Amino acid sequence: MQVSCNNVTFVYDKKDPNHYDALKDINLEISKGEFVALVGKTGSGKSTLVQTLNALIKPTSGYTKVDYFIVTSDKKLFKEKMKELSEDEVKKNKKLYLLRKKVGLVFQFPEYQLFSVTVLKDVMFGPTNFNLTEEEAKKVSIEALKSVGIDESYFNKSPFELSGGEKRRVAIAGILASDPDILVLDEPTAGLDPDGKKEIMEVIKKVHEKGKTIILVTHDMDVVMNYAKKVVVLNDSKLVKITTPHELFDSDDIEKYSLEIPTLYKFKKLLVKKGYKKDLSNVYDFNSLIEVLGK
Amino acid sequence: MKNVFGKLTPYNTVIHRLDSRIKMLALIGFMVICFLPYGNYANRFIILGILFAIILVIMAIAKCSFLSFLSNLKSLWFMMIFLLIIFVFVPQAGDTSSYHPIVTFPNGYQIYYEGLFQSLHVFFRLVMMIALTLILTSTTPPMEMTYALEWFLTPLRIIKFPTQVISMTISLALRFIPTLLDEANKIMKAQKSRGVDYEKGFLTKKIKSVTTLIVPLLSSCFSRSDELSLAMNARGYEPYGKRSSYRILKIGRNDIVALIIVFIIVAAFSTMCYFTQNVAGYDNFLHLWFGIGAF
Amino acid sequence: MKEAIRVEHLYFSYEKGVETLKDISFNVNKGEYVALIGHNGSGKSTLSKLLCYLLPADKGQIFVDDIEVKEENESLLRKKIGIVFQNPDNQFIGSTVEDDIAFGLENRNIPREEMVRLVHEFASKVGMIKYLNKSPDELSGGQKQRVAIAGILALGLKIIIFDEATSMLDPEGVEDIKKLIMEMKKEDPELTFISITHDIEEAYISDRVIILNKGEIFLDGKPNEVFQKEDLLKSIGLDIPFIMKVKSSLKDKNVQIPNEINNIEELSDYLCK
Known part of the structure; x- marks a missing residue:
């Protein structure tokens, strides 16, 4: 397993009298090359969970494991886990930046993290922090920018001159340039118009095709339907379901977790309810729907 | 993290309900009597001790957490060391012939009790200031303080000073x-x-x-x-337009009582200050009443 | 029916030589719910700012409830038309819900007793009466937008622009606001809404759709008519609603769906018959 969460629990600000568990006993495994969507309503703990992957948040008990990196604030547990690792791996565990290079985390509205004078320099910032030389950083950054569809003529512009969608792609390039094995994105399509959404999702799809693991936190069920292969549902800080998009939308408990159903599945459910004669069990996207209806 | 001005406590004590203008006036009054001179060091510590006791009583009424008071004081350690260095170890300027040395070094350099007391005195005043501001901020929402501020600035409107704009700016901030x-x-x-x-x-x-x-x-x-x-x-x-105000500040019975109490306290301490400064012998209570030599 | 808004040959540009809006003309009737759609950069938001006199037009005229939009009439206009912006945080001015609803009333110098009454009335209308003394950081995005709507309603404004007011909300918040708009419409048929949106499904249930493209009106009409022009919409890269897509795809497969079927309920009924 590339990523595993083991009894991960996280409590915000224990001293605060109204503290609550943001994560309760989460167990999850993700293997290399998967495309996973993490869904659940606002406040269900999705964003907190992904932040344990690169140690921005450390589980109060239990641990998150990424390859041989152990993330936990439980010192005893950490020591125990270190015993299972080789000497080299223990050494690497002490270097946080190695984990952060491995797990690229793109936050919600990542355009707010841009700060450099030029687009290219901004993208180069990550790789140079991860100890690449100026030249190497430049090379990977140019590649990353091209992969998100930013033209060379933009490289020397100020990032603040770009449009919203462009800024977001530059910010994503800033993470891609560090060549992470695992790309985690928190609401990458939020606030974009349909065109912008599609562009971003196509970029992510391409990264996935290169064999990278994708973990996507999203509210957008159309994105889940069209791109994800596996869905993890969180509700009230607990993991309640690991399934495929198709099964999730077909099931009846989707409303229990206050998730919206894509219109396609709403329609499909209506047809089933009203006793449609043809078999709809293989309908999972628009084309397959038309295929059945048009027969 | 959320409140940089000390956390507003969720209680509804008498102090919480007081008009914010009264509280601000009281704060100013108490601060002034904190900084008045009261004769020699022994006197000052006695009188400030009484004042501190009063402040502690107010803190208790306002249900201020003593723990948060202590944690506020933590940051003062550095200040205390700094004060000690300045007052005790840096050679005193001016006439030191009447000072009482603690030790005299072989090279003639002396450390005085006066230096030690002076730094303690300043420190004590700071502690009380912190206690006072803590009472204000933990019982008054920041917005109410801006309303109070606007009210205090009202007379300036006569000279065309834009008090409304200032208070809008502060409240937006x-x-x-x-x-x-x-x-x-x-x-x-x-x-x-x-x-x-x-x-x-x-x-x-x-x-x-x-x-x-x-x-x-x-x-x-x-x-x-x-x-x-x-x-x-x-x-x-x-x-600069004419605006009505949704919030109105109303003086109640409690506010008047509080104002009178504050007035009495301030008057009492000012009187003591007057006596210690102007009436012979009163600058040294211990000697006056008990015949103990103190400085 | 009376006009709420009339726009005549409107032009606007931020930079010389780059026209953001070109020769825009349209009317909106009182009580109409108009969806204004188009890509980012098509000039939708600029248009909304011109309508509320947050920007002055370069050329052309706008009338809001028969009042011409120009500097002299600014304070009159503020009593006619209100706008809800995209970012819920950046339009929350008061320190608490009640202060924020009162903000516009204070600006109008309305006596305090009246203000208190209005604040309570409209806070309960948008379902925020329980949160009167909450500060914005204790509210969700959807709740903040509700407060913004209450602030507008309390002023008695009859024309409301939603400038992508739901685009930064989570699905729950979006549903919340959509429902509220529908309730408001039902309660007061005089209310006129102009909703700038990317949500094709929302546009589909409006009374009328205006599509802007590169600063010009590309299409204007009833949703049913406008979204029928699939090829035209595709040419500017706009999607069409699910129901229209199904109908047109089935048509290609020689399955005819009658024109009067306009939503998935009706379609499923028809197909199951």
């Missing part, structure tokens, strides 16, 4: 502090994911890390204020 803190936190997390380490590194690296926070934060501030001004304009705000 207060309104956006939690929003901006939240945002700063998000930006820092995003930059950490790009390999920034805000804790480590040499000065040049630190400056660079700080720019990765400041630049995006400023740019978001600008765009926020842009949108905010549009929203205010759309809702008919005119800075």
Whole structure:
């Protein structure tokens, strides 16, 4: 397993009298090359969970494991886990930046993290922090920018001159340039118009095709339907379901977790309810729907 | 994190209910009597001790947590050391012939009791100031303080001073502090994911890390204020126009009682100050009443 | 029916030589719910700012409830038309819900007793009466937008522009606001809404759709008619609603769906018959 969460629990600000568990006993495994969507309503703990992957948040008990990196604030547990690792791996565990290079985390509205004078320099910032030389950083950054569809003529512009969608792609390039094995994105399509959404999702799809693991936190069920292969549902800080998009939308408990159903599945459910004669069990996207209806 | 001005406590004590103008006046009154001279050091400590006892009683009525008071004091350790160095170890200027030395070094350099007491005295005053402001901030919402401030500034309107604009500016600033803190936190997390380490590194690296926070934060501030001004304009705000006020400050019976109590306390301490300064013998209570030699 | 808004040959540009809006003309009737759609950069938001006199037009005229939009009439206009912006945080001016609803009233110099009454009335209308003394950082995005709407309603404004007011909300918040708009419409048929949106499904249930493209009106009409022009919409890269897509795809397969079927309920009924 590339990523595993083991009894991960996280409590915000224990001293605060109204503290609550943001994560309760989460167990999850993700293997290399998967495309996973993490869904659940606002406040269900999705964003907190992904932040344990690169140690921005450390589980109060239990641990998150990424390859041989152990993330936990439980010192005893950490020591125990270190015993299972080789000497080299223990050494690497002490270097946080190695984990952060491995797990690229793109936050919600990542355009707010841009700060450099030029687009290219901004993208180069990550790789140079991860100890690449100026030249190497430049090379990977140019590649990353091209992969998100930013033209060379933009490289020397100020990032603040770009449009919203462009800024977001530059910010994503800033993470891609560090060549992470695992790309985690928190609401990458939020606030974009349909065109912008599609562009971003196509970029992510391409990264996935290169064999990278994708973990996507999203509210957008159309994105889940069209791109994800596996869905993890969180509700009230607990993991309640690991399934495929198709099964999730077909099931009846989707409303229990206050998730919206894509219109396609709403329609499909209506047809089933009203006793449609043809078999709809293989309908999972628009084309397959038309295929059945048009027969 | 959310409240930089000391946390407003969720109680509804008499002090919480007091008019914010009365509380601010009381704060000023208490601060003044904190800084009045009361004769020699023994006197000062006795009188400030009484004042401190009164403040502790008020803290108890206001249900101020003593723990948060202590944690506020923590940051004063550095200050205390600094004061000691200045008053005790740095040779005193001027006439020191009447001072009482603690030790005399072979080279003639002396450390005096006066230096020690003076630093303790300043320290004591600071502790009381902190206690007083803590009482105010833990019982008064920041907005009410701006209303009070606006009220105190009202006389300035005669000279065409734009008090309304000033108080609107302050209240908007207060309104956006939690929003901006939240945002700063998000930006820092995003930059950490790009390999920034805000804790480590040499000065040049630190400056660079700080720019990765400041630049995006400023740019978001600008765009926020842009949108905010549009929203205010759309809702008919005119800075110099005549506006009515939703919040009104009303003086109740309790407020008058509190005002009288504060007045009595301030008057009592001022009288003591007068006696110690102007009536022979009163600058040294211990000697006057008990015949103990003190300085 | 009376006009709420009339726009005549409107031009606007931020930079010389780059026209953001070109020769825009349209009327909106009182009580109409108009969806204004188009890509980012098509000039939708600029248009909304011109309508509320947050920006002055370069050329052409706008009338809001028969009042011409120009500087002299600014304070009159503020009593006619209100706008809800995209970012819920950046339009929350008061320190608490009640202060924010009162903000516009204070600007109008309305006596305090009246203000208190209005604040309570409209806070309960948008379902925020329980949150009167909450500060914005204790509210969700959807709740903040509700407060913004209450602020507009309390002023008695009859024309409301939603400038992508739901685009930064989570699905729950979006549903919340959509429902509220529908309730408001039902309660007061005089209310006129102009909703700038990317949500094709929302546009589909409006009374009328205006599509802007590169600063010009590309299409204007009833949703049913406008979204029928699939090829035209595709040419500017706009999607069409699910129901229209199904109908047109089935048509290609020689399955005819009658024209009067306009939503998935009706379609499923028809197909199951």
